[in-house]
Structures are given as structure tokens and as C-alpha cells.
Amino acid sequence: MANVLWLQGGACSGNTMSFLNAQEPTVCDLISDFGINLLWHPSLGMELGSNLQQLLRDCILGNIPLDILVFEGTVVNAPNGTGEWNRFADRPMKEWLSDLSKAANFVVAVGDCATWGGIPATAPNPTQSQGLQFLKRQEGGFLGKDFRSKSGLPVINIPGCPAHPDWITQILVAIATGRIGDITLDELHRPQTFFKSFTQTGCTRNIHFAYKATAAEFGQRRGCLFYDLGCRGPMTHSSCNRILWNRVSSKTRAGMPCLGCTEPEFPFFDLKPGTVFKTQTLMGTPKELPPGIKAKDYALLTVAAKNAAPNWTEEDIFTV
Amino acid sequence: MTTQTLDISPVGRVEGDLDVRVEIEDGYVVNAWTQAELFRGFEVILRGKDPQAGLIVTPRICGICGASHLSCASWALDTAWGTEVPRNAILARNLGQIVESLQSIPRYFYGLYAIDLTNKKYQNSPFYEEATRRFAAFTGKSYEIGVTISGSPVQIYALLGGQWPHSSYMVPGGVMCAPTLTDVTRAWSILEYFRTNWIEPVWLGCSLERYEQIKTYDDFMAWIDESPNHANSDLGFYWRMGLDIGLDKYGAGVGKYMTWGYLPHEDKYQKPTIEGRNAATIMKSGVYDSFSDTHTLMEHTFARENTIHSWYDEGTENIHPFDRTTQPSPKNTKDFNNAYSWATAVSHIEYGRLETGPFARQMVAGGKHGESWQHYDGFILSMFKAMGGASIHLRQLGRMHELVKLYRQAEHCLREFRLNDPWYIKPQEKDGRGWGATEAARGALCHWVELEGGKIKNYQVVAPTTWNVGPRDSQGIRGPIEEALVGTPIYDPTDPVEVGHVARSFDSCLVCTVHAHDRKTGEELARFRTA
């Protein structure tokens, strides 16, 4: 039995919607088969008004044990650090959060907003938003660099805009089944089991990437999206193409460039003019290369790959 | 007379942040204020950004209707850039939007709304035990099927855009995808699965074809009596229980309804313009005024926003959204005589405050205005007239009625794709103004964009909930949900489930908050209406 409280700050509910798409386990399975007891959730909880306020106070006082606090959305600090622009249950959300995070065994940040600040924290960050333990790549965030929940772990960051349902449910199952001891977090507090490999791992366009065959325009049934359309698959840590979305596809499989949404810099280049769906290049070469490769080696590879490219790389491969 | 004030914070199970204050006399709500309690500043963020930034940012305004935002964002750029959109792309955008709504309908009905039928208030209803068996959170038989299966329509979205929520596969000039035969056949199978596992056996208790024969109030009543399968389907059961517990008795609202129209026709909107849109959507736009029983077309030029009761420092005048500047007030104290919400009061220059949403769409669908080839459906309007007006119950029926029609439109898209034709035509970027609109599951949505010097000068969004949940306007007139709350009976002020029913019947896209404190002022207030 694990009591879960799920709250939303500066959120769009996208992570909740993603969570509701979960399969193996479904949200209902999670509750009936894994002993997850959802104390309250903004879209699913039964209590309203003062009854909910009482429940929150009971969690803070320890009258109700709080095993897992899940937070979706940014921590809104505006105006002037008061948090009044995001009031919840008659109080700034950030005040609830600071009390509840002390009472929780595990604190889980779900989605880019709760992990790094996400879209709301994009310049000029009008809501003075932060993530729970980071703001973009900078450690600290709302709870501070040294925050540890009662279990001794920092905030477990499950980024993504939104987070994949498996990333959420499997962390909850790991906690509920006593397996959380196996978790390894990277320097950004992301569980490595999901975020060590790249988005590119498993992309069906990989073969075009290898031969430097580009999809220069949208709506194509061939080509890699890296060279012209700004795909961040080689530089982004996620398992999107291994586990797939909605069990059927991924952005890059469908022809949409990866936006790199699991990385703290999302949305990249602060969406400045000329940066959306366009590869940033320097004299024809992508400015950003897959991590670890040297520009000189990349140039050699390009020449070799282009020479070696078979004819079919220019034909529709995902055919009618 | 004693007035009791209930501040409920939060109402919950409405998406987004909303506080509702109600004043109660003799057990009935006599006055109400709805408050949106979260500001995220997307319009502020978009200023000065890449013209296409809206395609990434605006779906994140709302994770529930991201496809609708994406659709608005791309049509807005299409009109600003003067693009050509291939017919395949129009169909692919429509399909994405439709499946998002097909997801939303059961998810909303079971997840957000029907759970309240298990409230102890209804324990004396002969339907109560069965309602608990079906609708109890997480364990109810229908709850579990409904919430779980709601994930399947958006698998089709993922086939087109890679994932739901938050894909940006719609772009000016078309779509990023080029689905293959297997994508189309899988999509058919997913639709079939949704129909044969939920719509027909659980929701309707009959075939789509039988349900489609219902055209009037009498047809519907006859359908319920025709077979125990109909009466005991979730639709039949919900309808009968709702009448038993009086859901048809309150929650009427403003009696005037609007929709932007939606689903641009694949052959009639390939060179999209703002002016040409009304004649090009399959589901027609319009306003229905129930007081004069008239239908008229809706135009974006009719929309006005007012911020006098909102936390923005933008004056007191009604302005067109193109002219808004989005200046949040640094201080957002609650002051029910002045500003009390982040939502704005949206109105129509002539008709004033309007309700939007699936029920509103059906009221407009019953009009003979618009083009001869556009969709017409008089069923919900017939129910409205036979039952003497709107209510929570009818609002629900309107929402659920759309299901079958959307299903048919999804089939249409899959049939019409021409797999070897183009999906995208590269446009020329240029400065200018654009407008994109659609209907999200929960109502009218539109984006206004102004591009200058190759970047966004102004981006304005009016979401369905802005229409419905808006505060009072410059004349002190209540917003649609505020108005719908008036006349609501409150059985137990410590558990005002009826306030929840009304707020949730609009499927507002807010995380609503309603605080409870008593204020026994003895203040005499006019009773506006009891249901």
C-alpha cells in the first residue's frame, strides 16, 4: 500500500492525460493491483473545498502517511516571490508544496515543468517559474540543491513534455513493489533506465541518418530529420523509440523532428526566430553534433556515408 | 433573509484552476463568481519568438485539447502566410482533432463527471446502487472500461503525429506525416475496437445505425423504451437516473450559444482565408439565441474581451482580441466587486455573453443557416424545446450525442486519404495577421496571430473556458457558468456536489477551486431565478 498525492502547479494537465493513457498497468490496474492509493488528484480525486484542505493538512501533520508526492507543473513564484499567481486550496501552491515535500517519503517531479520549468519558464519567464529541484540545467530549483525526501533520495525527475506514461507508472510500481533501491539517477536526477539511451535509439529513420540521407521537407516517407528539420534525436536522452508512444509510434517515426523535450534546454534556443524546425548549421554542417563526435571526424564520416549511400535512400521507404 | 456564502477551494475534477464563490439563500444559489486561479503567461512568452513557435507552445496551453490548439495555430499561420494546404493534410488535421475529442468524451464522462452520481446524496435513489457499481472511481465497471478505452482513439493521433498528447505534426502548408497503408488500416482497427468494445455494447446498447435514427425528443424516448439494452446502456441508465435525481432541473445558463464551426472541408479550404472559413467547415459556425429562436453565423470580428473584473491592467473597454496586450496585474487579490479572475469576459458584440461547448454546437447544428451541404442535426434542439430549456442533463446529452457523428467523420477521413498525393506544400513565410479557429471537445477555441519583422508581434488565444468561465463583464453581467450556478439547489453546504455538477457539466478546462466559509451577514439579496 502506497499513498500517493498528485498536485499540479503551473501545468497544462498534459502529464495527467499521458498518465491516463497508460497500459500495463493502466491507471485502474495501478490502483487495484499494485496497492497504489491515490489520496487525491486534481482530475481524479473526489474531495473538494474544505474537505481537501483538511486532507492536505493531515498529510503535512503526518496523520495520513504520505508515501509519494507527485508534482506536475511549474512552481509559480510570481508575483515577487509570493506565489499568489497560482493559488490552490486557498493558499499559494508553493506553500503547500514546501510543507508537503517535507512530509513525503518520495518526491517525484513529472514532466518538464516540474523538472526544469519547461515552457512556462521560457524567457521572459513571466511567472517566475522553477522546477522542483532545477531551473533548466541549474541545480537548486524551488526545493534547493540539498533537498532530500524522507527516503533519502533527491527529487526523482521524470522529464518529457509530457512524460511518457511508462516512465510515470513504472517508477510508481518500483516504489510500490520495493524495487526503488535499484534506481540509478543521472546528474539531472533522471532514472537512467529510461534516460541513458538516446531518442535516436530505435528510430526507423536511423538508416537514413547513417547514409546522410535527408528529409528536406515535411510530409516525406524517407530521410532523416536531423540534417534540415532540426531533429534532436541524436542529442536527446529518452526511450521514445524503444518503448513507443501510445504503443504505436514516436514523433520521428511519424515524421516529426524530436524537439528534445526530455532535456532541460527545451524549448531549445528559446524559440528565437529561425530556430523552429530548422537545423542550425555553420557552412552546411549542423552546429550541434551527436555527443562525443568531433567535427573533423563527422566531416569524414559524411563524405564516406554519402559515397556509400545506396539508391534506395532517395526512394520512399515507408511505403504505401 | 440569511445569505450563506460558500467559497469552495478547489472544486476539483475540472481541468485547470478555478475558484467558485456562491451565495445561498433557502438552499438555492442566488449569486455566483467563478475565478481562474492560475496565470502562466503564454501570450507573453510568445512575443518576439519564431513565427512557428505557436505550434510548439500552444498545444502546451492545454494537455487535454492540444490537438485543437495545434489545429488553430496552424490554420492561423496558414491564413497569415496565404498557404495552400493539400486535401490529405486537411483530412489528417481533422482526424487528429476528432480522435482527441473521441478520447475526451468517455474520459470526461466517467473520469470527471459521472463519479458524482455515487455521492451519498443520491443514496435514496433507486438507481444509486447500480450507479455505484458502474461509476465508482477506479473500480466501477464502466469507469474502468471508459477511462481505459479513452486512450485508444489517440493511438490514431500517434500514428499521424507520433504521440498524444503534445505532437506538433500540423504545420502551415500541411502536416509532417505521410501515413502509409498500414497506418490507415491500423487506424480503422483502432476505431473498430473503440466502437465494438465501448460505444455500442457499453454506451449505447445498440448499433451506431440504430442510434443514428434518433432525430427528435420523441424518437429518443421511444428508443429508451424500445429495449432493455437501450434503457440499461450507460446512456439509457444515465438519462433515467439524471431525471430521477433532478439533473434536468438546474444549470440552465445564459440561453445563447456559439460555435466557430469546425472540420474544414478537404476540397473547400485548400487556400484558407479568414473570410472564407465559414463557408468551408463541415460543422457550421453560428450563434443560437433561444430567446428569439434564431440562428446566425459567427465571425471572429464579433468577439470582444473585457478585463474589468480580471487581473489585467488593460482598461475597462471591450476590445477585440487582436488589440489585447496581456498585461497581468502584479497584485491579484480577490475582490469580488472588482477583479477576481485570470479569465476574461468574452462576449459577442450583439448577443453579449454566450455559452460554448458541445451542447452549444448541437444547438447551432439545428439551424438551417449556413451552406446547404453543411451538417444539420435538429435532435438536441428538439430536446431543448421539448424539455423547456437547458440543464446540466441536456448539456451532457449534447456532449455525448456528438460521439457518433465524430466517429463517422473519422471514418470519412480514413476513406478519403489518397496515399500517393501530397501531404505538405512548402509555404513562403511573410508578415501579416492570421486567425485560426476550431472546436475543442469542450468548445470554441481560436488563436489570433500578428507577425511583424519575421517574428510574433502578438499572439492571443481565446479558449472555450474563457467564454464559459469568464467573470462579470463591464455591465456587471455574469459569465455563463456563473449564470448557470444561479438557481442550483444546495443539499449539504459541507459537500456542495451540485456546484461541482454545474461547473463540471461545462467540462471546463481549468483546475477549479471553490472555497467554503460561512458569512451570515443577513444581507438582503434579490433572487434572480430558481429552477
Ligand code: SF4
Ligand atoms: S529522425 Fe531524428 S531520431 Fe531519427 S534517425 Fe534522424 S536524427 Fe535520429
Ligand code: SF4
Ligand atoms: S521524441 Fe523527443 S520531443 Fe518527442 S517526446 Fe521523445 S524526447 Fe520528447
